[in-house]
Amino acid sequence: MNLITKPSKDNIKIFVPMGLFLVSLSFLDVFVNAFFNFDLMAFLPSQLSYFLPLILGFIGFYLIRIEFSGVRPLDILNKNINSNNFNALLTLFTIFIIIKSIPPMLDWFILEANFVGNSKDDCTGDGACWVFIKVWFNRFMYGLYPDAEQWRINTAFLILFAVVGVSFFVSEKLKKYFILFLVFVFPFLGIKLISGGSFGLEYVESAAWGGLSLTFIISAFAILFCFPIGVILALGRRSSLPAIKYISIGFIELWRGVPLITVLFMSAVMFPMFLPDGTFIDKLIRVLIAITLFEAAYMAEVVRGGLQALPKGQYEAAKSLGMGYWRMNALIILPQALKLVIPGIANTLLALVKDTPLIFVVGLMELAGMIGLAKTNPKWLGMAMEGYVFAGLVFWVICYAMSRYSQNLEKKLSTER
Amino acid sequence: MSKIIELKNVNKWFDKFQVLKDIDLEVAPQEKIVICGPSGSGKSTLIRCINRLEEHQEGNIIVDGTELAENTKNIEKIRAEVGMVFQQFNLFPHLSILDNCSLAPIWVKKLPKKQAEEIAMNNLKRVQIDDQALKFPGQLSGGQQQRAAIARALCMVPKIMLFDEPTSALDPEMIKEVLDVMVDLAKGGMTMIVVTHEMGFAKEVADYMIFMDEGKIVERAKTKEFFENPKSERTKLFLSQIL
Numbered sequence: 238m239n240l241i242t243k244p245s246k247d248n249i250k251i252f253v254p255m256g257l258f259l260v261s262l263s264f265l266d267v268f269v270n271a272f273f274n275f276d277l278m279a280f281l282p283s284q285l286s287y288f289l290p291l292i293l294g295f296i297g298f299y300l301i302r303i304e305f306s307g308v309r310p311l312d313i314l315n316k317n318i319n320s321n322n323f324n325a326l327l328t329l330f331t332i333f334i335i336i337k338s339i340p341p342m343l344d345w346f347i348l349e350a351n352f353v354g355n356s357k358d359d360c361t362g363d364g365a366c367w368v369f370i371k372v373w374f375n376r377f378m379y380g381l382y383p384d385a386e387q388w389r390i391n392t393a394f395l396i397l398f399a400v401v402g403v404s405f406f407v408s409e410k411l412k413k414y415f416i417l418f419l420v421f422v423f424p425f426l427g428i429k430l431i432s433g434g435s436f437g438l439e440y441v442e443s444a445a446w447g448g449l450s451l452t453f454i455i456s457a458f459a460i461l462f463c464f465p466i467g468v469i470l471a472l473g474r475r476s477s478l479p480a481i482k483y484i485s486i487g488f489i490e491l492w493r494g495v496p497l498i499t500v501l502f503m504s505a506v507m508f509p510m511f512l513p514d515g516t517f518i519d520k521l522i523r524v525l526i527a528i529t530l531f532e533a534a535y536m537a538e539v540v541r542g543g544l545q546a547l548p549k550g551q552y553e554a555a556k557s558l559g560m561g562y563w564r565m566n567a568l569i570i571l572p573q574a575l576k577l578v579i580p581g582i583a584n585t586l587l588a589l590v591k592d593t594p595l596i597f598v599v600g601l602m603e604l605a606g607m608i609g610l611a612k613t614n615p616k617w618l619g620m621a622m623e624g625y626v627f628a629g630l631v632f633w634v635i636c637y638a639m640s641r642y643s644q645n646l647e648k649k650l651s652t653e654r
Numbered sequence: 655m656s657k658i659i660e661l662k663n664v665n666k667w668f669d670k671f672q673v674l675k676d677i678d679l680e681v682a683p684q685e686k687i688v689i690c691g692p693s694g695s696g697k698s699t700l701i702r703c704i705n706r707l708e709e710h711q712e713g714n715i716i717v718d719g720t721e722l723a724e725n726t727k728n729i730e731k732i733r734a735e736v737g738m739v740f741q742q743f744n745l746f747p748h749l750s751i752l753d754n755c756s757l758a759p760i761w762v763k764k765l766p767k768k769q770a771e772e773i774a775m776n777n778l779k780r781v782q783i784d785d786q787a788l789k790f791p792g793q794l795s796g797g798q799q800q801r802a803a804i805a806r807a808l809c810m811v812p813k814i815m816l817f818d819e820p821t822s823a824l825d826p827e828m829i830k831e832v833l834d835v836m837v838d839l840a841k842g843g844m845t846m847i848v849v850t851h852e853m854g855f856a857k858e859v860a861d862y863m864i865f866m867d868e869g870k871i872v873e874r875a876k877t878k879e880f881f882e883n884p885k886s887e888r889t890k891l892f893l894s895q896i897l
């Protein structure tokens with residue numbers, strides 16, 4: 238047999254087993270090296286032994302790269318990760334990096350991490366000190382909200398989840414009422430429950446709110462309000478009435494041109510100076526208004542993108558049927574435009590959630606803020622890594638869930654066509 | 655006879671470019687008028703002025719006793735009485751054919767949903783696509799879409815129907831099914847203004863023919879006379895090109 242020939246269908250019986258053997262050998266070498274710190278190729282000169290997996294894998298991938306082999310799994314593999322030499326190299330690098338990075342990650346997160354105890358001194362292993370998260374967990378969730386009153390926050394969120402959960406299973410007709418309740422009743426009910434001050438509930442000032450629950454509260458309210466305001470601004474910017482048009486443009490460009498952190502700072506420090514003496518607006522509400530208007534400006538531009546993508550004929554058809562401006566937009570234009578820009582809307586809302594930690598500039602502390610506070614506690618110095626990894630994970634879960642939801646929505650709406 | 659549409663001395667400009675020049679036109683109830691003319695002569699612009707999708711700058715346009723002007727209140731009311739069919743169908747792609755037809759009766763005329771859907775089904779039957787009612791526009795052929803668009807306009811029970819080259823975007827084999835529906839509508843006594851180059855259709859239903867060129871009405875004549883004995887040279891030239 239001539240091994241110099243190009244791999245082809247004729248010599249598939251020799252080339253494929255040989256190639257697979259070489260590729261497996263290269264993975265095995267990296268694997269053993271990473272997990273057991275043992276160098277299979279130690280008998281070779283050090284530099285060669287270092288690069289050998291790459292060379293073996295590369296040759297192996299070359300040998301199995303047989304076009305139209307007729308073996309389905311092989312064709313799929315070749316097409317996706319082994320279509321040419323460069324792709325084969327990329328594949329090898331990617332897999333090596335994954336294999337190499339698993340052991341240290343595993344060690345830090347789990348194997349050498351500390352789970353038991355209740356002070357920093359209990360953390361003796363080399364890995365993460367999850368005791369830190371455990372001890373501070375309550376604060377990370379509820380901020381400085383009094384322990385005895387935390388059931389109120391739990392109840393509010395339980396109601397929310399229950400209503401949302403049930404709404405997935407009820408008929409279309411009932412669903413409308415569920416949504417109306419969620420948008421127009423629940424937010425105010427929930428806030429009343431959490432802030433208290435009536436119905437025999439003790440008043441808890443908003444400065445004590447914090448942690449993940451505050452992240453949720455701020456995100457939920459800002460999303461709820463920034464969406465309709467954004468839509469109105471987008472319509473306003475395309476209005477034929479100059480006054481409305483230029484006010485919308487001015488508003489959008491003003492808010493888009495300023496960093497959120499400045500807006501928040503101004504809302505807390507400068508805004509009260511313009512209020513008449515004696516009036517007082519809660520800091521949290523000022524911050525909420527600031528975030529809402531800020532994100533609404535972005536939302537407006539996303540929605541405007543959708544409006545611009547619609548053909549003129551849709552407007553004309555709606556008008557020719559006798560629809561006025563609002564009916565035309567509500568029934569014909571917006572349903573189509575919003576569907577087009579679901580990815581952009583999701584993008585803006587994800588950014589909104591991830592922007593909430595910035596409220597630290599006005600002294601409010603949601604999850605990341607509470608972690609920042611905890612890590613500066615003298616008894617817990619040096620816990621920044623654990624804290625921010627935890628925060629990162631929590632934010633990732635929230636944002637990934639939102640992203641999946643938007644993808645589902647997109648799919649559902651596109652199949653309705 | 656009282657007129658349902660009257661245009662007097664209408665002039666219209668797009669910026670500096672004059673699209674309509676001294677247009678005079680009267681249409682009596684139940685009359686059918688076909689407008690033809692070379693591309694860019696202002697045919698579309700003219701009929702779009704009649705339901706004010708375009709605004710004219712000079713002259714008067716009176717539709718069913720209401721003058722269309724800057725300060726016309728209830729322009730929606732006039733539009734609800736004037737159905738329009740477009741070259742590109744312009745169905746609403748996010749709604750089923752049935753919803754396309756019942757939407758305006760429900761939200762503009764405030765009919766109960768059930769009644770609106772009944773009317774919609776009747777009109778879909780009339781254009782012979784009642785079996786497609788639950789499909790979405792994207793799932794229909796061009797001819798079916800245009801018939802659905804006609805049904806949608808009819809659901810508002812208009813007094814006047816405007817057609818802007820309703821068959822120009824269709825494949826030849828679908829043109830007939832749409833023209834059949836329009837002939838049927840004409841025989842039912844609808845007032846119609848049709849921009850089209852389908853001269854067979856024109857000969858069959860039109861009471862009057864109008865030939866436009868460069869924003870002017872060059873010739874207006876009874877159909878028979880228009881085809882057999884056109885007066886203007888430009889009309890003759892145009893007819894010789896398309897017949």
Ligand SMILES: Nc1ncnc2c1ncn2[C@@H]1O[C@H](COP(=O)(O)OP(=O)(O)OP(=O)(O)O)[C@@H](O)[C@H]1O
Nearest residue numbers: 668669671673691692693694695696697698699700
């Ligand atoms: N929105 C607009 N802005 C500027 N010019 C326009 C506009 N709409 C039409 N025009 C111009 O006005 C003239 C008449 O247009 P119109 O669409 O009425 O012609 P038409 O007779 O319907 O032609 P066709 O047979 O091609 O549809 C054309 O020269 C066109 O370029």
Ligand SMILES: [Mg+2]
Nearest residue numbers: 697698699819
């Ligand atoms: Mg035209």
